Amino acid sequence: MEFAVSHLQTYRGKYWGCSDTHGHERSRLDQLNFLPLLLLCTMCVTGAQGDAAPPERIAVVGAGIGGSAVAHFLQQQFGTQVQIDVYEPGSIGGRLATLTVNNQHYESGSASIHSLNLHMQDFVKLLGLKHRREVAGKTAIFNGERLVLEETDWYLLNLFRLWWHYGISFLRLQMWVEEIMEKFMRIYKYQAHGHAFSSVEELLHSLGGERFINMSHRSVAESLLEVGVTQRFIDEVIAAVIRASYGQPLTVPAFVGVMSLAGAQGNMWAVEGGNKLVCRGLLKLTKASVIHARVTGIALHSTEGKTLYKLRHESDSGHGSDIYDMVIIATPLHQGGSNISFEDFEPPAKEFPGTYHHMVTSVVHGYLNSSYFGFPEPKLFPFTSILATDNPDLFFNSVENICPINVSVGFRRKQPQEAAVWKILSQRPLDRQQLKTLFRSYYSVQVTDWAAYPHYGSAPKEVPPIILHDNLYYLSGIEWAASSMEMSAVAAKNVALLAFNRWFQHQEKIDQKDLMHKLKMEL
Template sequence: MAVPVPIRCRTSLSLVVVLAALQIQSLAQETPAPPRKIAVVGAGIGGSAVAHFLQQQFGPQVQIDVYEKGSVGGRLATVTVNSQQYECGSSSIHSLNLHMQDFVKLLGLKHRREITGKSAIFNGEQLILEETDWYLLNLFRLWWHYGISLLRLQMWVEEVMEKFMRIYKYQAYGYAFSTVDELLRSLGGENFISMMQRSVSESLLELGVTQRFIDDVIAALLRTGYGQPVSIPAFAGAISLAAAQGNRWAVEGGNTLVCSELLKQTKANVIQAQVTEIELHSTEGKTLYQVKHQANDEHASDFYDMVIIATPLHQEKGNITFRNFDPAVGEGPGSYHHIVSSVIHGYLNASYFGFPDPKLFPFASILATDNPGLFFNSLDNICPVNVSAGFRRKQPQEAAVWKVLSQQPLDKQQLKTLFRSYYSVQTTEWLAYPQYGSSNTVPPIVLHDNLFYLSSIEWAASSVEMSAVAAKNVALLAYNRWFQHLDKIDQKDLMQKVKTEL
């Protein structure tokens, strides 16, 4: 027999149901729907990675359009020599680059088989430091010439990288930063901020690194990494010097595969066009961004809830006009550094480096010191992006493929200086990274409510992994701002917060 429910109890149950329904309705009204369409400007590693991370945050239902006026991959690019492809852009990735490591695993890519080779440093007249096949002998030579400068350098770089690596833990817990300064401060405190204002040479001299070591070794490494002198900011220098040490790897088939495969995996809609203008529209309390673009003299546009700019906003790079923004959005500060990558198939002139007999030339890489008379930054005997099991590096007397980095395109006399003869020269001119020291102002990350500038990070330091870190930060920042998760933005004492959440 059914037991009757008292009237008072029925009323209480009904009230609970009504209140629960009202609460659910209230929450539904307060929680905004995710963005329907997002535009990403640029399909380099930053643009490709941010498309991936945005989909992770907002879900597969969001439509992501990626605009690219050139080739997917940006500075991760290849050229073809004798039916084989070679890296003409960023050629190696450091083992500490965790986002890049994750991308390779996610996409089913492989590490390229490493072909080792020895290096030397050239001052314009002679080789001043030569690597051997014996690790202990190399260390002894460095100690003999420079004392404990190498040890002091390594300790400095390791300290910087240990603090920088905190970013991966912060990002794993969904924390984001609205400015580059806030990001750096969360990792290394005021020390990282001061490193943006002080030069590499000044910082290393204070640590007891000798001027000779800075002039011979540090200058050569920075000319290879950034094409710039030891007067660049210490933080950018530390990131570049970290990339020159330790284990490095590359992607089988070309590093640019990371970008193209990320976009495929994300199912992003890649639009081959140049973005010319972004116009702000506000209707019925909703903000939309009209992205105008051009391809083959044809003009078109589309509207987006959110826009991520993953290409530098500079006259010589971006050429994007912003309309109806208050305050106005314009070009970033400073300028970008001009670097030239020449891939040359030919016979090296080993006598220029002090080896009249080319068979005796033992080096695969030559780094140049900061000598005004030197017309190149580095010279590398490079391997194809697909290294077969039977591949061997060309002997010094054989025609090989070399990559020469220089400030200006090599003229015929300079080519003749470096090569006895050559079959082909393919030149790629890059505005690859900021001209450090041309501006002490770091551009903002947040340009408007849902308009973000990913490439702002490059003014702290520029590398493949810095772009990937910036991409993750922007995706988290966009997500947290959209859903008003303010407790996940610009938080202090994050190390303690993360330990508490563990």
């Protein structure tokens, strides 16, 4: 039904109340010509879904942003009559999580969302959530000895400093990122028209051709040097941004780097009350049954010529199993991820090479030692965020003065000489001496060790498959192309459309070549 609705919206914009290229309104006859199209779309949708019954039961493994989004999109595609069970042994939200400091709640996981992340934007509107009020702050980059770049309150002065230190590298970077993001934005049009892709490679190729495929295998440093960005700018600025985002060196793939650098250019936001509210809201809206259990195995279960899947799971109440028509795995299957066994599949299910990179988040309530960054007088320290370059002597990736998830109208950041809440990202937990280096004194330290992102240095030669079996899908493999909330949402929409199109045999909606050109011709 969503396919028909998207076409109706497209043609409504084209013929009803819009102007042609000469600025004249479309004729009444053009508007009447829309009516047969309406009937045709309705007949097509009715006929397509009349050929086969929709699945009765679907299981989703994982209740992070990918799992909650795919549950929502699956219901959009298959209808409210489908029972959707979501298995989650931990908290809803996964890597979207909060913790409490001094009776205030703060993001401990993924904190920011880009303004171009249209799925996340749509979720917030759909659920009646709000953007958190922005509290301005300045950023600096630290190389272990001094601050190599300092942001000011004046935009033109910031541009001048970038030009003075790095020439036009920042302009070349911006042009490169904008070009890639413009092509990436095509995915929303494809998905609005019901198109899906059977592999991550097909999806990337449809957006940017071989260039996007190559960007998944070449480092961000190599790609930036090719477009004329200087080595100094890469070492001092790009490295700091990548470390703060992914905790990894400049060898990460270029496509990963683009997603990180797009966020560094501003236009970021967060959800009032915490980003995890998106996951909770989508599951509540979908009326999915959340089962607090860990899935331990998936077995092929054929009966009367019909392929079904048996999920084995365990919880505090014991072991159990259930039968499903379709299963979506929205949790990492790689080493250190979910240890799910696959039984009775022929050929046997593939192993998933590669590991996830651990990022340690330390949330500290205390007094920052500003003298470590070259400011002996605390009240003169002007920055709310410090990014670290790729220096082996530096024990942290970033230090940030964070705001609570509920920002009241009268809220103000703590003054530099006051005790504040700081989030430190590091490769390993901070020891007592390191905490003493960063803070004059502190009241509390809360540590979370995340298996945050794929370790791109261990990346497999090929991105993991989406289709594991007839109606068994893997969503989280897209993180090996790039990892973010929006990438998970894009993957969730793709899997829902792919499952729908394959179930009803809409082959014309899967892996179409020259898709952008075809959609332009339709319009």
